[in-house]
Amino acid sequence: MTATRDISKRIASLRAAMQRHGLSAWIVASSDPHLSEYLPPRWQGRQWLSGFTGSVGTLVVTARFAGLWVDSRYWLQADAELDGTGIKPMKVSSNAAVAYIDWLATNCAQGDQVGADGRVLGLASVRMLQDALAACGASLRLDLDLLDEVWPERPGLPHEPVFEQQSRFAPVARSAKLDELREAMQRAGADWHLISTLDDIAWLLNLRGSDVPYNPVFVAHLLIGPRAATLFISDGKVPPQLAARLAADGVELAGYDALGTQLAQLPAGSTVLIDPRRVTAGILQSLPSSVRRIEQINPSTLAKAVKNQAEAELIRYTMELDGAALAEFFAWLEQTLARRERVSELTIDEQITRAREGRDGYFSPSFATIAGFNANGAMPHYRATQSSHAVICDGLNLGNGLLLIDSGGQYQTGTTDITRVVAVGETSPEQRQDFTRVLKGMIALSLARFPRGTRSPMLDSLARAPIWASGVDYGHGTGHGVGFFLNVHEGPHGITPYLLPEPQTAMEPGMVTSNEPGIYRPGRWGVRIENLLLTVPAETTEFGSFLDFETLTLCPIDSRCIERDLLNPVEVDWLNRYHTTVRQRVAPHVTGAAASWLEANTRPI
């Protein structure tokens, strides 16, 4: 944790730079030129400036004010981390990435100039920002990067090597994906297509990298033309052999910074497909006005979300391995606590990672493990640190309550993301009621059947209704898309009220989505139960095609935390059938204590 003194100095130095350039306000978004969720260190300026380590939040600094906009997932964390810095936590119920715009519109005066690094601001956000500022007579300047001026040791670009997916784990060849993409470009009337989003590029080229933690992507832009494509990437990242293979598929390499020059040279009168939500305003500044922009969602974003049958089969296998790793971990946890050995939230993180590491095709965690005991579990994006973590057993006494563990793995055969809450010592009836309410919500969504074409946000209330019934709600979406050995959060769909139900959010067979309702009682405990779901065809009737969900995740749900009276027969049946499946599919992958734990924890209730 950075000292609050250092934060104050950094903000002061930013204010000095703002004054030099005549800026009334400076915006630091949590973003990079690729609009990534996890930022390479070079673009972690918001964290360096504010000390706030959460993944989403926007900092706005004026001469007299500094505020950080955070959504409800980060309220508690922002309170803690911003305390004493002079930066005000600006708590919004959702969409912290744009809520600051309203504040600017109210607080800017005629003639004010507001600045931000345009190369990291999405085109769609810049448009909203420009409109809002224009309405109050202020203007927006996007060509400066004040971080370069105030951050003495700003990191450079990452230079981890890029590697190719094994062909048996990449069922569709790169050339076939490029062909399909060009067909989509043709349908849209586009000669060119610029992709800046790293997961789209990795998916399209069947390449992976290690430039950021958790997401196996690499920093690059990709420009696809009618015949060839150019990958803009730092020198030395693509091994020569791989470069040759890419060249054979019509993909040439160029320097990361050469994109601007090449965009500037696109032929007048040609057309370029760009996704206004997946490309930054700064990147497009080099595009000549004589090139017509065709705006639509990146075709690869939709294609990537729909897993084919071979991928689905690999994911099912991955879930068995992940389930086995979890059975090993939970067996270890049970035994270790039974022996009253010391276990902290940090130990949990180490052990769960260790259990996964032994499994076939394991690559890395898919996000930072959240292990939160009682009150820490009430922070949906909590992370235990050396200096601040809870102890579940101090080597003598066992704590009482709920332990929430949200973790996942990147395997070459798929990406996992699972949350379980387990009882430690004694649990209270209130804790078990919350657990059971969350379970009811999770089951309701698991059992949903719905017409093909249903916009995924419309399914959110199905999981929420049984929780709402008790006057309880949770401040995050119910489900996010999950990549295939790729980002653990991906669009274009999402079971969340925070996403507008636009056409591209429609549920399609092959989509993988998390199902993770929760209940968070600040200072007391948190419950979240998360499985991944595969959307599959259910039936076709005179009313059209219907879809439903296959639960992918294979890990027991702790029945010690269930208040059985709150479950109806349909819910009990779901749970017992789920546990039977878990036992049957995970058992072949475990032995010894893990096998016993699995057997004991999948018995019917």
Next chain:
Amino acid sequence: MTATRDISKRIASLRAAMQRHGLSAWIVASSDPHLSEYLPPRWQGRQWLSGFTGSVGTLVVTARFAGLWVDSRYWLQADAELDGTGIKPMKVSSNAAVAYIDWLATNCAQGDQVGADGRVLGLASVRMLQDALAACGASLRLDLDLLDEVWPERPGLPHEPVFEQQSRFAPVARSAKLDELREAMQRAGADWHLISTLDDIAWLLNLRGSDVPYNPVFVAHLLIGPRAATLFISDGKVPPQLAARLAADGVELAGYDALGTQLAQLPAGSTVLIDPRRVTAGILQSLPSSVRRIEQINPSTLAKAVKNQAEAELIRYTMELDGAALAEFFAWLEQTLARRERVSELTIDEQITRAREGRDGYFSPSFATIAGFNANGAMPHYRATQSSHAVICDGLNLGNGLLLIDSGGQYQTGTTDITRVVAVGETSPEQRQDFTRVLKGMIALSLARFPRGTRSPMLDSLARAPIWASGVDYGHGTGHGVGFFLNVHEGPHGITPYLLPEPQTAMEPGMVTSNEPGIYRPGRWGVRIENLLLTVPAETTEFGSFLDFETLTLCPIDSRCIERDLLNPVEVDWLNRYHTTVRQRVAPHVTGAAASWLEANTRPI
């Protein structure tokens, strides 16, 4: 029904007019200068030109093509009514009011000029249209009204008198509503506010009229200034005494056509609040560019939707009267069918209206009664006519199946809208299953509890989930807002996936909304069960304020149509409690056969 020969002639004459003006396409929307749902005859040009009598649909005519865009509610009706006219039914799953824009964008060529009467096209639609046409190099002309040229006996403006609500039925005085509106204008920074929507004007001024069937509104525009307001309305519609009362509240009268002149004279530099979805592009053409437009939803649209406690109490009373009228009607139906007297869909319409007419404060039906037996019930917006209607009992033999009756009344104390399906003769297990599925959906929404601020469209899937579970869906929203002695369809909320869940769609205490899931099996039968719901505060917890629904409608649900095994205990309990309430509250208002029928039809199942 207009002969198809006449329709062909009318389309030919329109094409001739298009040619005179150099237009490649002409659009006839189902709209008027007030964007009303029910159009005064003068603006029923789409029906006159096409012969299609449905309430929503857009006609597009080019030199070689004529098509009418209709959503799924009207697919069957459009097939029937357009047959032989040469006009193609363009079936879209929803939003027929804008779907034609995509077609135009695909079918227009560079240089094409597309025309429409701008005075009846909403500003928001015109913007979409302009963007779409610009993208293909076509242009939009809005200053012509070809209907004037091709419709020899086009009706004039309606001249029914305007009247004032009785003060005991208008709990908030006109002057108080105007004060509150001016406060909202001030908050928005607006000097002026133009209202074109007739229900907003009627609500704000506590006036009602009879210019269109079913909606007790009158044709006018209202311009509100900092101190005074001007009502633009045809001469002679406002009686002198009422005019004097309006003047006392600062509302002056001017001719309907004087609006343009007055808008043109608004002071340069002043600001005017307009709702881009509730004002037409043509009306705004007179507004000088020196007047700054502030665009937001009409404050009255939100205020009108939230009924106060006095209104809610009047509505509850109205529901008792309406329930009594329905008990009388259903008792009559049962006795008449038992005697095997002739009953057709038309008789139903007459009898249900007659039953309501006797009740306190009754004004008119709130929409055209839908009485559909078996296959006719499968058309959600069916209306029986003299030339085409089904017979339930021919005076000798009784039919078998389901009779769907959707009807409502305008009372000075509120507006009702109710659908019931009753068994006639024998029903099949499939019919009863469909009935029970719809009932489950209706109950699920009735029982919903949700956080204040939940966007109403997000509640739609709660009613749909139990119906989706059987691979069944319905092609309309689950619920619409309902006015107070005002339009039976009103915004800004709606429990429907066809409405984007924008902030102004949030559910608020005091809103009245229909709850009407359905199942339609074309050519076989239809089921819809509809109650009106009042949104009420439920509880406040550490998670915020929660709302739930009070069911307003008081009429038994036909338990002969229920497959009891398909209901769970919670659903059975809801039904029995509902029937108890219906019996207790309606009984004091009925005697004789109606009282016996009520008693027999509210017994526990």
